[in-house]
Amino acid sequence: MQTPLKIAVVGSGLVGSLLAIYLKKEGHEVHVYDRSPDIRKINFSGRSINLAMSNRGWKALDGVGVGDAVREIAIPMDKRAIHLVDKLNFQDYGQEGESIYSISRGTLNRKMIDLAENAGAEFFFEQKIWDVTLNEATLHIGETERGEWEEKKYDMVFGADGAFSRIRHRMQRQSMFNYSQEFLNMGYKELNIPANPDATHKLDKNSFHIWPRGEYMLIALPNLDGSFTCTLFMPFEGENSFDSLTDRKQVEAFFEKNFPDSIEVIPKLAEDFFNNPTSTLVTMKCFPWTYSDKIALIGDACHAIVPFYGQGMNAGFEDITVLYEMIQKYGNDWKTVFSEYEISRKPNADAIAELSYRNFMEMSTKTADEKFLLQKKIEKAFSDKHPDKWIPLYSRVTFSDRPYTEALAIGDFQNTIMEEVLRMKNIETIWDSPVVENKILELLQKA
Amino acid sequence: MQTPLKIAVVGSGLVGSLLAIYLKKEGHEVHVYDRSPDIRKINFSGRSINLAMSNRGWKALDGVGVGDAVREIAIPMDKRAIHLVDKLNFQDYGQEGESIYSISRGTLNRKMIDLAENAGAEFFFEQKIWDVTLNEATLHIGETERGEWEEKKYDMVFGADGAFSRIRHRMQRQSMFNYSQEFLNMGYKELNIPANPDATHKLDKNSFHIWPRGEYMLIALPNLDGSFTCTLFMPFEGENSFDSLTDRKQVEAFFEKNFPDSIEVIPKLAEDFFNNPTSTLVTMKCFPWTYSDKIALIGDACHAIVPFYGQGMNAGFEDITVLYEMIQKYGNDWKTVFSEYEISRKPNADAIAELSYRNFMEMSTKTADEKFLLQKKIEKAFSDKHPDKWIPLYSRVTFSDRPYTEALAIGDFQNTIMEEVLRMKNIETIWDSPVVENKILELLQKA
Structure with a gap:
């Protein structure tokens, strides 16, 4: 004392x-x-991100x-649910039992x-x-x-x-x-996915939902009452921007085109969009x-x-x-x-x-990119086999209490290795092979 | 109107x-x-740089x-007078007739x-x-x-x-x-070189005087009345720093050791040093x-x-x-x-x-470096021969009104060329030869 x-x-x-x-x-x-x-x-309510x-x-x-x-x-989320325009992918955040809340x-x-x-x-x-x-x-x-x-x-x-x-x-x-x-040229707006009548969740409850679309994205995180708090991140100005969506019709058309599977779960889309403020970052x-x-x-x-x-x-x-x-x-x-x-x-x-x-780049662009998902698979496979040799960046930041500086430095080093691995011939087919495993082991030795 | x-x-x-x-x-x-x-x-007076x-x-x-x-x-200065501990070098700022004031x-x-x-x-x-x-x-x-x-x-x-x-x-x-x-970890202090009794200058009047010493440096610019306004740039803390010079004796010893030829021209060194404030950058x-x-x-x-x-x-x-x-x-x-x-x-x-x-690095360190002076000589020789192909960075900034952005970008490009030129074998002896000239011409073509 x-x-x-x-x-x-x-x-x-x-x-x-x-x-x-x-x-x-x-x-x-x-x-x-x-x-x-x-x-x-x-x-x-109306202006926060979960x-x-x-x-x-x-x-x-x-x-x-x-x-x-x-x-x-708190509600555990053990994976990303990645909503592409035509399909839904899942990607685990960490090892079995590791979640963010x-x-x-x-x-x-x-x-x-x-x-x-x-x-x-x-x-x-x-x-x-x-x-x-x-x-x-x-x-x-x-x-x-x-x-x-x-x-x-x-x-x-x-x-x-x-x-x-x-x-x-x-x-x-x-x-x-x-x-x-320093402000980003991008803002965010809260939207809401209400609960089902029986208080269950309309989307998978234990996922962090992302609709990655490059320059903009939508995310949704679960609440205890069965609802989700959604957040739309988008530039203030330009082609796909807050400025470009000025009436109900435009907002609904934008969501129908770009987030088709969100339409049925956000019933008060236009109300939320025009009532909630656009916040800065x-x-x-x-x-x-x-x-x-x-x-x-x-x-x-x-x-x-x-x-x-x-x-x-x-x-x-x-x-x-x-x-x-x-x-x-x-x-x-x-x-x-x-x-x-x-x-x-x-x-x-x-x-x-x-x-x-x-x-932002990883969430809004890379999660929709096949090459990036392949990289994550390779990292995971290697990390499962050699947990002492490879802790992915996301895990260093999220599931450890080692310094952020260390995560940043090691993450950058791992990235140079993965860039070289992804350039290997036929990597799409050999990614799970001993050739790739040995290549990574060899590159790690050079550190 | x-x-x-x-x-x-x-x-x-x-x-x-x-x-x-x-x-x-x-x-x-x-x-x-x-x-x-x-x-x-x-x-x-007492707190400004000329x-x-x-x-x-x-x-x-x-x-x-x-x-x-x-x-x-205004007093024209057509060159740097570079005061090394044991000798004095001169370096022109630009072409004949070009001065800063x-x-x-x-x-x-x-x-x-x-x-x-x-x-x-x-x-x-x-x-x-x-x-x-x-x-x-x-x-x-x-x-x-x-x-x-x-x-x-x-x-x-x-x-x-x-x-x-x-x-x-x-x-x-x-x-x-x-x-x-963003503040530098370095401050500055005004000192004074008074005029001679007949109102003439104690140092060359048409030079920008520099005492480059790496982490710190002294400069002196002429005034109309025969005096010079001197400025000492130095870290606040550390070995050679404002903090380390706490009494008259230390200041005089520091100047005697590091700026020996300044001692006789700054008669009120200790008074100036302790009366004038240390300003931030x-x-x-x-x-x-x-x-x-x-x-x-x-x-x-x-x-x-x-x-x-x-x-x-x-x-x-x-x-x-x-x-x-x-x-x-x-x-x-x-x-x-x-x-x-x-x-x-x-x-x-x-x-x-x-x-x-x-x-700062150029003034305090490079002006005392033989390799840098050689680079300047090569640039000058090439520029004299091909004034349409090579305007040195300093001239772009100082003697033109082209955008600073352009000076920065072209300066960086010129630097990559000069790095390669300085790596040429026996560059110290061949620097004025057609081999070097052609090398530069060739590298410029790659732009």
Whole structure:
């Protein structure tokens, strides 16, 4: 246990709530602030992508004993269901028994706040933080940016306030603060596949459904109530774009042509399409993440990534795991805790940002490509035979807690090997032969 | 002439003042705001790098008839004087008659404000702009960020307020605004070489002086009064760093060892070193640069670069040249003027950012490298013989007004050729022979 401090966590999202539980466990007084109303008291829908909890997320939850409470609201998905225009393919995510878990963001957030309150954290909703005095850990709170502000002094402030963090905003105005935000020319929109009348799922419940179409794609993840939360990713402008679909007729014709098997399961397609907002996708990087022993950023506030690897929440939760490791190691020396935390996490945050950016291409284009599916088969066959020699990239990211930097580097190396293997003569017929196996073994030796 | 508008220019620096002259010429009412006092009334020194005006800068000045007034305060530099620890080399910048021009920033800024006032622009100093309403071109002005603000409505606002622009700051808070700021782990400090008692220069007046030492370097540019403004570029931390030089003795020992021939010409070395601030170096990129027909960023406010190519001011002035071209083309259609301006300039701003970043290595390391000097000699010999086939990168950037993007791309191609040429057997002895000439001709054909 550490010397008890008075700590503010700004942001009551997933990372803020879980961090509050960890800090309570260490004996601190914890106040969590959020500019929005209590998510448990409002209708939260229409603008989110379902979460895919994987190894790193579970590790952080289990580390403070709340994993099982979350497992109750999670649905395992052990494979991709790839909806081509004329057929349906399946592709396992990992080995037998390995799954990622679909969870609705709203449901999980409500649960996490309950758990944090039970642990003793105090929540203050509809409290707008406009500024922070970095060297004093003082929050400036008020109704409007230009109106009266109240000051609240803490021993330490965590900024868990997401990609558009106000806490980071203040840090950004210091000299030597590196920062970037880059938006994709693509947005996303939530659509809904309702449950059957008997509350069963209209599509395979234990699959991550993808309709890969190159420049755009549709995905669907299951919910507990039998529904699926769908997300359409598409460019803002151009031939197949949000801008090009301006009325009911166009939307329906677009889906009939490009996602024919989705039509019967999305009954309120046009309503969803025009009622739900089109959201943006941003990659945000910055450094440093901390200020002395007073301020630390965590989660999306210091590394917002695009959602194509399903690792945003997992990476944010892993920040907490690493922070907690540093607390175990350095105790009350918060300056060292913070500096070791940011030094450890920054390269990994950059690596998962890169992997996530690249993965749009894999999801939207490669999953529809025969050559890519062949590559995955070869990798799987080899990995089954030599599990010590080949862990596929997806598994390194999703089913392990080894650093993201390692996954990125080894993944790139494996890719150079697979490119050479795919150039082998008649690879389509010999892919499962000892010739290919030996070729891979030989190429691995060159590392 | 356009329909007269009421236009605010935020920032009375070099770009803001020159832009004001252009806008007055078009018949607009022009108000220039600056948060600082009038530079003509204060002592401005100790924290700047002398400017190197080159082709793009002169073109913008001559375009509005003020080039000759500026030539009066400029000193031509036709070569690099490269101070190695034990000898002095010279290297011409271009062809006979081609020079870059040393100008003190303070002197030029004062002159530009005089010229803009003469053209009819009105200046408002010590006026702090805290915010701008983008869709109404309204400035919010006040003593402090949290105090009372006054509103000033314009037809159009230009943000010429530098790398830490408040106008951009507001644009940054919009969705889909891409932004990055990256600081080098290196800073700079101004030092001074005073004039001789008879007001002559202590070093060759028409040279850009460099002391290249790898990780750090010293430069010196001439002033009209016989002095030189020196700039020391060095890492903040590490073995040879600002942090490592903490007292008078250390500074003097460092200079004696590493810049021996500078000792006798910098009499107040330690005073300058400890009195002058250590400044940071940032690369800032963003997009978009404009908002509808109301707001446009220009100069460092939308593309701050590191100073190693001497192109910061030149690129900012070229923004004005391009903006003016668009005005000639599209008249009162400011929406199109702005959008064509940003589309034309953005890739070029990115290209000069990249070239400037790379050029630290050229200045600090390569100028001390025999192989690099040989490469320059080969390029020069070939270029003299085939001026239509080979314009060196430095000349493309400095002595032409062709796009920076083109300079970057062709420069990279030329580099691949020179790498191959430098690998030729006995290149040190045959560099001026027809064998080498033919090799280059042959490699150029492969383009």
